[in-house]
Amino acid sequence: MHTKKSLRTVRSLVAVACTLACLSAEAATIKVTSRDPAGVGFNDPTPVAPVGGNMGTTLGEQRMNVYKHVAAIWGSYLESDVEITVSAGWENLACTSTSATLGSAGAWNIWLLTEPGQQDTIYPQALANKLLGFNLTDGRPENATGYRNVDIKTQFNIRLGQPGCLDGSPFYLGLDGNEGDGVDFAATLLHELGHGLGFSVLGVDNASGTRVYGYPSIWERFMVDNSTGKTWLNMNNAERKASAVNIEQLAWNGRNAINGAAVTLSSQPVVKSASPAGAVPTAPYSPSAFGPAVPRTGNLGQLATIATQAGEPGPACLPFNAANAAATKGKVPIIDRGGCNFALKVKNAQDVGAVGVVLVNNTGGSFTPGGADSSIRIPSVGITREDGATLKAAVAAAKPFGSRSQAGQVTASLAIDPSRKAGADRFGRPLLYTPNPLVPGSSVSHFDVSASPNLLMEPSINNDLTLDVNPPKDLTLPLLKDLGW
Structure with missing residues (x-):
């Protein structure tokens, strides 16, 4: 939602x-x-x-x-x-x-x-x-x-x-x-x-980077792009246009929000993978809004890939056929976003014995899989499209390293990266929402969905939100204070 x-x-x-x-x-x-x-x-x-x-x-x-x-x-x-x-x-x-x-x-x-x-x-x-x-x-x-x-x-x-x-x-x-x-x-x-x-950039057309009235808004004073080192205040139209879709690279530079992020945002949770074919980079994730709480650390399971079935609007949108069920039982399928809601995909995987699910974005950037289904009992997490491609490639590359009876497998576990806050850049500055392609009305004017815990001013209303806008629960009030409140 x-x-x-x-x-x-x-x-x-x-x-x-x-x-x-x-x-x-x-x-x-x-x-x-x-x-x-x-x-x-x-x-x-x-x-x-x-x-x-x-x-x-x-x-x-x-x-x-x-x-x-x-x-x-x-x-x-x-x-x-x-x-x-x-x-x-x-x-x-x-x-x-x-x-x-x-x-x-x-x-x-x-x-x-x-x-x-x-x-x-x-x-x-x-x-x-x-x-x-x-x-x-x-x-x-x-x-x-x-x-x-x-x-x-x-x-x-x-x-x-x-x-x-x-x-x-x-x-x-x-x-x-x-x-x-x-x-x-x-x-x-x-x-x-x-x-x-x-809590919004005013007077800027994000699709073109132009200032509609010819003047900057107070919001622009605090947005800094890590790729250029510039604030929007000092960018030209083309630079602002590019920055609006610069995934997880646009940060808020206000002192109140930075201080709040230090005590509010959790250390970044990641999926770590071990493969007989070689090292697999860690993949930052966001836990789904439904199902059981995802443990911060511990074994996740053996990763598996599935095929989109005939007649499906998207991967895992229909009950699994025999081939997908065999590939999934006792494992953690990697399932792409699209075609139906996340909870349905996870429920279909659970019904054939999956022990967890890794959901992969079909566009740029992080995301939090939303939805609701009280019957889901297995954990699921969302990762970026790029990290999903890396994990699927690792599963394919591991197969030749197995035995006659069993293909080589990639084992995934959950861990914490203490060097980074979830939803902040390497300097501890909260990230703003900059998916690619642009989402009119949402891009730039929200916190990024990679934040953990979920924040009030992300583009989705998540089920774990409170009505507290202060650290250590949230960063909304500190950001408004940076603006002058």
Whole structure:
């Protein structure tokens, strides 16, 4: 399940001459206003039972209770003397039976601020208001939408969980994180409001690297590409375009986030392999979001490869035939991504006796295999396309080293690389999400999916998230503080 961002950038771009300073500020107040019509969204009168600490008695009331709960969480973490305003609504967003846009949010107004010694820089309105100490849209006439002057505009998928829209996985409206096969609305909303507060590159077309308004955003000041050593602030259009798809090479250089990463991110887990044909490089992995917890160390098993079967939309999407079952029993099959969800692939392997599964990306970069299936009892992990190719080649190369009765085999184990943090570069700087090809709305404006533990501001809402945005649980608040919060 992926949450996609479609950020509405600016209704107005206004130049404001100012000197930014650290102002004494109180905990922030976040005001949420519904724009839903009668009977819809927040006004849905459908009776519901209390769930997970949410005591609302109608569907609409429970939805608003989650908003109020999450707004209070963000308000307790942030400091601002200016009220933060949010326009909220429930809409029909894109979805299919197996995937959906959960929601989106963004800064509805952005502003150009002038600072001593810096280029004029784009800021989201909520942050600009906090830094200046007053509301930049105060007194501006409202228009017919009713949200012309708000800081953040949000919208969430009203059909989620219904037939044809991520079937059977509705938003869970409890406040305790026990979403099961549903989607935790509180975590999703906490994520989206993070974007509206500034967790996003503003005013840059990542596909071309061009600055839409001709000015950099505050986000660009902290992004450094390890291949060039440059920040986006100092790159040309072509360099920014290349950096947006420079897999696991774009890092966040803010001091607060770096310090937070040191106590939040785990040492990198890796798959180590022993082969009679020669050494096999270690492969960093991300544990799947379903199934049993993956042990940090220990034997994984003998690796195996399988063939895509006739009629399959993708590898392991159908029950295994006799050949694949024989190759898999008692072993760890290497299965490529694509064609169906990860949990189904692992369940099909489990059904014929696999003891674990290595899932391989079909595009560049790391990934966390998502999904849910309470019947899965074997561990599974996700690795990059390049590392998958290396492991499959090692399995093929080992076969001639066996005996008459058994081909040579590659044995895999789980280990920890203490020299690197999962989700950070070699300098300990948190990595940003830069898959290749580009993912519009997600690339650059999220933490990379290689992070462990999973972070709130990754492009997916993972089942192990908490509502804590501070180290040692998360890095969202430190990054926002780097921006000026």
